[in-house]
Amino acid sequence: MFDKLRRFWNRDGTAGSGKPARTESKRTHNLFEAAAVYVAASAEDDRDTMDEATEWVSPEALSFGVSELACRAVIALARERDESPRDVARTLLGLPAA
Numbered sequence: 001m002f003d004k005l006r007r008f009w010n011r012d013g014t015a016g017s018g019k020p021a022r023t024e025s026k027r028t029h030n031l032f033e034a035a036a037v038y039v040a041a042s043a044e045d046d047r048d049t050m051d052e053a054t055e056w057v058s059p060e061a062l063s064f065g066v067s068e069l070a071c072r073a074v075i076a077l078a079r080e081r082d083e084s085p086r087d088v089a090r091t092l093l094g095l096p097a098a
Contacts, residue, residue, distance in 0.1 A: 029056035035065025 029037075034056040041049035054062060074092070078085040090098060 029053075031057045031061040031065040032068070034062055035069045038062060039066060039069055 034053045037056075038050055038053035041047075041053060056062075057065070074085045074089050077083075077092075078088045081088060086098065090096070
């Protein structure tokens with residue numbers, strides 16, 4: 001699915017129709033960029049930046065991006081610690097071992 005999206009949006013910023021995908025006056029943001037900015041701002045308790053990131057994409061897209069970021073972070077930590085993703089997630093949330 002993501003390969004199709006990547007092919008649809010060329011590197012030069014044009015959509016499949018050849019028209020510019022974004023305007024010069026306002027930069028567009030993708031859902032993963034919005035999620036990364038939102039989560040980082042949340043960790044730093046930066047409400048202004050969190051509010052800004054919520055305006056970049058729909059709430060549903062932001063929720064999906066945050067969820068995807070959480071999954072990727074847990075998987076990366078699990079690999080780094082040589083533990084299961086379940087154990088890492090429970091540890092991060094302060095839950096007892098299962």
